[in-house]
Amino acid sequence: MKGLFLIFHGMESYNGISKKICYQVDGFKQCGVNMQLCYIDIDSAGNQRRMIDNDVIESFDHSLKGKFKKWTDYSAILEYIEKNAVEFVYIRSYHNANPFLISAVKHLKKKKVKVVLEIPTYPYDQEYRGATRTMKFQLMIDQCFRKQLAKHLYAIVTFSDHKRIFGTQTINISNGIDFNAIRMKSDVNDTSHELHLISVAEIHPWHGFDRLIAGLANYYKTERDYKVYYDIVGYGVAAYIEDLKKMVENNSLGQYVRFHGSQFGEQLDKLFDNSDIGIASLARHRSNITHLKALKNREYAARGIPFIYSEIDDDFEVMPYVFKASMDESPIDIDSLIEFYRMVKKKPSEIRQSVHFLSWEVQIQKVVNAIYHVIP
Numbered sequence: 001m002k003g004l005f006l007i008f009h010g011m012e013s014y015n016g017i018s019k020k021i022c023y024q025v026d027g028f029k030q031c032g033v034n035m036q037l038c039y040i041d042i043d044s045a046g047n048q049r050r051m052i053d054n055d056v057i058e059s060f061d062h063s064l065k066g067k068f069k070k071w072t073d074y075s076a077i078l079e080y081i082e083k084n085a086v087e088f089v090y091i092r093s094y095h096n097a098n099p100f101l102i103s104a105v106k107h108l109k110k111k112k113v114k115v116v117l118e119i120p121t122y123p124y125d126q127e128y129r130g131a132t133r134t135m136k137f138q139l140m141i142d143q144c145f146r147k148q149l150a151k152h153l154y155a156i157v158t159f160s161d162h163k164r165i166f167g168t169q170t171i172n173i174s175n176g177i178d179f180n181a182i183r184m185k186s187d188v189n190d191t192s193h194e195l196h197l198i199s200v201a202e203i204h205p206w207h208g209f210d211r212l213i214a215g216l217a218n219y220y221k222t223e224r225d226y227k228v229y230y231d232i233v234g235y236g237v238a239a240y241i242e243d244l245k246k247m248v249e250n251n252s253l254g255q256y257v258r259f260h261g262s263q264f265g266e267q268l269d270k271l272f273d274n275s276d277i278g279i280a281s282l283a284r285h286r287s288n289i290t291h292l293k294a295l296k297n298r299e300y301a302a303r304g305i306p307f308i309y310s311e312i313d314d315d316f317e318v319m320p321y322v323f324k325a326s327m328d329e330s331p332i333d334i335d336s337l338i339e340f341y342r343m344v345k346k347k348p349s350e351i352r353q354s355v356h357f358l359s360w361e362v363q364i365q366k367v368v369n370a371i372y373h374v375i376p
């Protein structure tokens with residue numbers, strides 16, 4: 001079985017989305033698919049090339065014509081697919097439905113190539129609040145053409161519970177885990193005098209970390225012998241991160257809340273070893289999302305630490321190591337969070353073991369079964 005995983009942006013080793021894509025490609029390979037990755041490579045001089053694995057299939061210059069060609073001309077990809085007898089194409093949505101992409105998908109459909117589109121988060125229109133004019137214009141184009149694009153797809157892969165999206169059948173999977181890439185927390189820390197919280201994310205307002213900081217502000221309004229610390233790891237929406245820093249400063253929380261920027265490898269492992277509870281999304285309601293199978297929830301479980309989130313995630317709703325926050329704007333009750341942690345009896349190894357069904361191999365197999373009509 002030959003497949004092509006198509007994305008419309010570059011790959012960065014430290015980026016969580018890039019890592020996820022690599023895990024998915026490996027998942028396809030583990031399921032017996034000869035899967036190749038098509039992406040945009042940008043060198044230090046700003047030159048851009050469309051790549052398939054390590055091979056260049058076309059280059060783009062710096063002119064307006066070059067930029068237009070990158071987003072509208074898919075002939076090199078189509079030629080590669082036909083020449084190499086690729087049987088199906090897995091596209092990660094960039095919210096870029098347009099007549100040119102529709103034409104390419106229609107062409108593949110005529111050639112009996114099955115095309116599926118992954119929509120990482122659905123619905124997604126609300127995520128464009130506060131976006132630049134360029135991004136909003138891109139969304140407007142997507143809104144005009146996404147239903148028409150969907151008509152020519154074999155299916156849409158979603159991490160939600162929706163059975164149809166834009167009128168097209170869905171393949172429902174969960175965000176997966178590459179257990180080989182995520183090191184488990186070394187041991188349970190001594191939390192008799194202090195508790196350490198951690199967020200690791202590409203930070204957006206829907207993560208709702210302001211709710212946690214507001215909770216810490218309430219907690220420290222009175223003198224506390226028991227200390228709670230919060231490490232915020234990652235980059236993201238600069239304006240929102242600045243708002244978080246102002247909250248910390250205005251509430252005199254500088255000794256308790258620390259911003260680390262992007263961390264990975266050994267440094268990130270050390271931060272997790274020092275942490276006791278993971279802080280996942282606390283405000284998905286801001287983007288009108290109630291059900292989600294967030295990647296971060298799975299990563300915290302793979303690390304072996306309890307965590308908190310506010311949406312509905314069917315894979316974790318009954319897990320004893322999960323603290324559910326309300327779907328509103330209220331500050332997180334830190335006293336309740338401390339009490340919750342004291343009730344958690346699971347070791348890191350037990351938390352990790354509980355989610356082995358969420359490996360990327362198992363989740364990607366659902367896609368392969370749907371494409372090839374295999375009944376599991």
